Amino acid sequence: MKKIMAVLLAVALLAALAGCDRKDPEHGELPDSPVGPGEEQEGPDGPDDGKKPVTPPGPEDLPPVSADGLKLGLWDFAASLGAAGLAAGGEYDMRITDDPGPLLATGELDAAIVPVSAAARIYNETGGQIGIAAVTAAGGLGIVRRDATVRDIWDLAQRTVYVPEGDEEAAAVFGYIAEGYGFELGETLILEPAPAGELASHDIALMPAKQAGTAIVRDADVKVALKLGMEWSAVTEGALLPAGCLVVRNTLSNEETQALLEDLKESQNGVSGYLDYAVALGLAETQEEAWAALECCEFTWLTGADTVREELADYLSILFRLDPALLGGGIPDDGFYR
Secondary structure, eight states, rough: OOSSOOOOTTSSSOOTTTTOOEEETTTEOOOSSSSTTTOOOEEEEEEEOOOOOOOOOOGGGGGOOOOOOOOEOOOSSSGGGGGGGGGGOOOEEEEEEEEEEHHHHHTSSSSEEEEEHHHHHHHHHTTEEEEEEEEEEEEEEEEEEEOOOSSSGGGGGTEEEETTTTTTHHHHHHHHHHHHHTTTTTTTEEEEEEOGGGGGSSSSEEEEEEEEEHHHHHOOOOOEEEEHHHHHHTTTSSSSOEEEEEEEETOOOOHHHHHHHHHHHHHHHHHGOOOOHHHHTTTSSSHHHHHHHTEEEEEEEEHHHHHHHHHHHHHHHHHOOOOOGGTTTSOOGGGOOO
16 A cells, blocks of 8 residues: 555644644654544534434444455554554554464564564564564653642652553553652652552543543543653653554565555554544544543654664663563564564
8 A cells, every 4th residue: 555545634633632742753743633632523514513423433334455465463552543544445454452472473463563562572472573663652651630730740749649550561661750750669659550440530640541541531520641751751861752663573575564664654644534444443432532542642753773773772771670571571682673
């Protein structure tokens, strides 16, 4: 697919969600959101007044996939929203999975969009059968508040922040940031695990971007107070907090990889036109929630082995020091970079 079908070109693009910097180093600002939290999307007859039922698109509404379509796995997180446009032409067989490692190892998947830490684990667990072709998203975590004033990170002093139970990486990253600001975990700042479904009910909670987006759309009292991408940059002298990346099997040719990269970049750049595909793929329940998820996530675009290695080196070293298991036991060698 050389050029992904342009969708919704007639929709007037409104202002993007506050604070969501969807940027591309080569192309600048990505297109603004056509609808944000709390806004109504206008149809051909004007604003939806709630009288006309709207049926969200489902998998049956996607174009049929060609028999030889490249098989792409999507981790269920905000960074995968950037790939929604790849569903427009039927050239990619796309599926959501939070365990792409075995599928990549057996060839059931040709490529996948995953967290950077998961890419390292898959590389180590498969004996180097995959490589990272691009870093596609940064940030991906936010501090969400309900009945609390959180103007900056210092407002968290002597407070309890609830963190997603079982998400060791999110807690470790936030703990690293907090200590970088001088907090003493367990003393001046308490991190308390809680089930994911209960996080939004607490005054202050750490959430992945997709979950945060769902919470702020469904409950007007919930707000994103801090974006950890910005806080990470503050304690690491401007470093990126890498979130999502594209990994490919080593059996994928350079030509196939480059074609996928071109299509994925075009999809990210035109994300405002592919919200219906994001819903149909199951990456979000509504277009509004898809955009809200991106309030804590920033699209970026880093390719080339040397560039990606340089950008990820410090982050992977930090994760390894915090918990080697986050990377599958070791920092990937140079074979990791495609």
